[in-house]
Amino acid sequence: MKVGIPRVLLFYRYYPMWKAFFESLGVEVIPSSITNKQIMDASVEHAVSEACLPIKLAYGHILDLKDKVDYVFLPRIVGLEYKTYMCPKFLGLPDMIRNSEIDAPPIIENTIDKRNLRDGFLRGFFDLGRMFTKNKSRILKAYLEGLSALKEYNKKLETGASPLEIIDGEKFKNDDPKIRIGIVGHCYEIYDEFISGGMLRTLNKLGAKALSMEMFDWKTILKDADVLPKKLFWTFGRELYGTARYIIRNRLVDGVILVVAFGCGPDSLVRELIERDLIKPINFPEITITIDEHSSELGLVTRLEAFIDMLSRRKQSENNLSTVW
Ligand code: SF4
Structure with missing residues (x-):
């Protein structure tokens, strides 16, 4: 069968x-x-x-x-x-x-x-x-x-391997990345290279290491979402908020990419919370990529190049971000 x-x-x-x-x-x-x-x-x-x-x-x-x-x-x-x-x-x-x-x-x-x-x-x-x-x-x-x-x-x-490397046999350069990027989004958006416009491949070519929730302990991530005064109803919301807070709070990344699906109710709410609580208070570098059936790979590559470029400059000259936690 x-x-x-x-x-x-x-x-x-x-x-x-x-x-x-x-x-x-x-x-x-x-x-x-x-x-x-x-x-x-x-x-x-x-x-x-x-x-x-x-x-x-x-x-x-x-x-x-x-x-x-x-x-x-x-x-x-x-x-x-x-x-x-x-x-x-x-x-x-x-x-x-x-x-x-x-x-x-x-x-x-x-x-x-x-x-x-x-x-x-x-x-x-x-x-x-x-x-x-x-x-x-x-x-x-x-x-x-x-x-x-x-x-x-x-x-x-948890050693930092991507699901695409483990399941699909993709090969990414993992040696000494210049920039570390936190990708905050659902696994079915991030690891589907067709709908994400080849985001992981592009970041890898640009010398950046992408870190996502799957590379951390799930329960630890969810604990970071428990700081909200009211527990989020949807598991996905808790995962996204917890991932963003965990990687920013522990200074694991230089910038964050929020990946949201067009038409997704939970994403629109959680994105707002992440921006309001975690990004804006410390002016943390972030871009939002919205995914739908009309997304273009070319447009995405340009935005990623600009983002990585901005992070490299910032790393050289602005290493002292303040913290609210
Ligand atoms: S509505 Fe949002 S959370 Fe639900 S399946 Fe779609 S992308 Fe995922």
Whole structure:
């Protein structure tokens, strides 16, 4: 049996775990192709126009898998931490796909919900495993193999490797970067080089090292978001705010790129908070890149070049930023 995993949403966060889990149960895993023009065109043609680009892309990636697999794995991820939700579009995506006109393979859409349950992950994987075997110890073994693959993956990320290097075999120069840039955005925007206009490749060519949330301990990042007087409702909001605060507060980067998706409600709120609380009080260097289906790589490269240039000059002459923390 072949299961396809669309290269969208939390793919670059969990792919190694899902792959190890399925393979342990004797299921062949096929990821969809790296986003390309054909996938983008199919996404825009079939998705509802109100959706953000990352959600639209799911349509094109599922169509890319259409003739290659028996099932498409598209879990309904409700929550990844206590009393906090994922974006509602995550919750509704399997229904959106099922009710669309696209001729998709059957969708495996089991629920993963850790909001109130410590074992929300385990339960989700047990439900999933039961589709392939009735043997509970086999499912448990597959789950543990999945977790250990995820741990290995996270360890590599914490050394500063990019998911694109680990999963897609991209090669980045990592030696002695002149500038360090914090990329604050969702993994499905940053690591999709087609929709991000090749941002990571460009930064690498310009001699900058990109640091993103995936390279730090997740719980530490979320703790940095807990300073807000009211806990943010969405996990993604907490991740973005926590990442920005953590890397700025610890002086890990010379500048920050905020990556936001056009039409994303949570991003528009959190971007405002980050700018108001973290960027403006200390005049920290920042640019915002908005991603949609019309973004142009050329325009992005020009902006990144100018930003890196500005940071290099600033590093030489203005090394004493004040701090508010
Ligand atoms: S958080 Fe924003 S970008 Fe992500 S799926 Fe939801 S609306 Fe889209």
